[in-house]
Amino acid sequence: MASAGGAAPFWRAAGMTYITYTNICANLVRNCLKEPFKAEAMSREKVHFSLSKWVDGKPEKPTIRSEGSEH
Amino acid sequence: MAMAALRREGRRFATPLLSSPIRSSIISHSHEEVANGVRSISTQVVRNRMKSVKNIQKITKAMKMVAASKLRAIQTRTENSRGLWQPFTALLGDAPSVDVKKSVIVTISSDKGLCGGINSTSVKISRVLHKLSSGPEKETKYVILGEKAKAQLLRDSKQDISLSITELQKNPLNYTQNVEFDALKIVFNKFHSVVQFMPTVSTVLSPEIMERESEAGGKLGELDSYEIEGAETKGEVLQNLAEFQFSCILFNGVLENACSEQGARMSAMDSSSRNAGDMLDRLTLTYNRTRQASITTELIEIISGASALEG
Numbered sequence: 186m187a188s189a190g191g192a193a194p195f196w197r198a199a200g201m202t203y204i205t206y207t208n209i210c211a212n213l214v215r216n217c218l219k220e221p222f223k224a225e226a227m228s229r230e231k232v233h234f235s236l237s238k239w240v241d242g243k244p245e246k247p248t249i250r251s252e253g254s255e256h
Numbered sequence: 257m258a259m260a261a262l263r264r265e266g267r268r269f270a271t272p273l274l275s276s277p278i279r280s281s282i283i284s285h286s287h288e289e290v291a292n293g294v295r296s297i298s299t300q301v302v303r304n305r306m307k308s309v310k311n312i313q314k315i316t317k318a319m320k321m322v323a324a325s326k327l328r329a330i331q332t333r334t335e336n337s338r339g340l341w342q343p344f345t346a347l348l349g350d351a352p353s354v355d356v357k358k359s360v361i362v363t364i365s366s367d368k369g370l371c372g373g374i375n376s377t378s379v380k381i382s383r384v385l386h387k388l389s390s391g392p393e394k395e396t397k398y399v400i401l402g403e404k405a406k407a408q409l410l411r412d413s414k415q416d417i418s419l420s421i422t423e424l425q426k427n428p429l430n431y432t433q434n435v436e437f438d439a440l441k442i443v444f445n446k447f448h449s450v451v452q453f454m455p456t457v458s459t460v461l462s463p464e465i466m467e468r469e470s471e472a473g474g475k476l477g478e479l480d481s482y483e484i485e486g487a488e489t490k491g492e493v494l495q496n497l498a499e500f501q502f503s504c505i506l507f508n509g510v511l512e513n514a515c516s517e518q519g520a521r522m523s524a525m526d527s528s529s530r531n532a533g534d535m536l537d538r539l540t541l542t543y544n545r546t547r548q549a550s551i552t553t554e555l556i557e558i559i560s561g562a563s564a565l566e567g
Contacts, residue, residue: 203496 299550302543306536313532319370320525327518334511340504361385362506364513365402372520374453374513375404401510453516 196206215226363382365375382405400406 203499207500 299543299546302539302546306539306543309532309536309539313529313536316525316529316532320522320529323518323522323525327515327522330511330515330518334508334515337504337508337511341501341508362509363400363402363405364509365400365405366513366517367403368517369404370521370524371517372524374516374520375402376408378513379405379408453520 197203215223218226361382363378365378
């Protein structure tokens with residue numbers, strides 16, 4: 186548990202948001218499943234989108250984040 | 257050879273008599289109407305149009321079926337995901353009219369077209385929100401999900417776009433982008449039924465604002481009455497909660513928008529199939545009229561020719 190008492194948890198100090206933290210935890214839990222359920226859980230993990238930041242009204246090069254499960 | 261010459265002569269006589277759209281069809285004769293050469297009004301053009309309209313009707317019907325099946329699949333997911341943010345509203349209250357300095361408007365739209373007017377309504381509402389919440393020392397930025405809103409907002413609000421995301425295929429629950437904001441307004445089309453979609457705005461506040469609100473009392477003030485386990489402070493809990501709330505609402509918004517998109521596409525394709533059917537009926541009438549007119553003309557010529565021979 187967070188024994189730091191009031192200080193930020195380690196992942197927040199490392200720059201992660203709560204959502205990234207929970208996603209990584211969810212990935213770990215999914216990896217613990219047994220075979221038939223593992224396949225359907227893995228299918229839920231895939232995400233695909235292309236992100237592009239805009240600066241001054243111009244889009245920069247889009248980066249395609251296609252995170253499948255590599256495990 | 258003689259027949260061909262006669263045919264060519266007939267064409268030269270026929271062209272000034274007939275109206276221009278049919279004129280081009282004389283050049284592309286079909287063999288049934290030619291008979292013994294001379295003038296005959298061709299129904300080729302009308303028949304081509306009928307064929308293409310019928311094909312379009314088949315395609316739109318197929319698209320409607322596809323949209324209906326996709327809708328069924330997404331609808332259950334959407335209704336389940338509604339339960340994700342309802343506790344948040346019960347706990348923290350929904351605060352659409354909180355006065356904040358920096359606000360971000362997240363516009364959710366579709367990537368593909370042919371889905372009726374839902375994308376335009378979302379963009380219209382985002383523009384209105386932008387107007388409402390800009391003034392001195394307030395700034396609003398857009399984050400755009402989907403190609404269609406990007407194309408529309410690009411035209412006049414270029415400076416205000418901070419992020420744009422496209423090609424959203426599956427429905428991810430991983431939102432690792434971090435945009436700084438005070439209040440986040442998510443604009444999407446909420447799915448009520450197959451033919452009704454309400455453009456909705458959901459608001460997510462940043463943790464500092466929530467703290468401020470909770471000091472001010474009201475619904476958020478009840479947060480103090482909950483005991484917080486562990487060694488985290490209330491501020492941290494609020495921060496985690498805020499991020500989770502943001503991701504839940506965004507997830508639900510994307511799903512609902514996808515549902516509305518499929519539903520809108522279904523109704524758009526349905527009305528276009530019906531229009532194609534109407535067009536086909538009108539074309540059939542024109543076709544029959546032209547055909548009967550040509551038969552009557554031939555009969556008249558034959559009969560007058562025959563009577564000229566006798567008399």
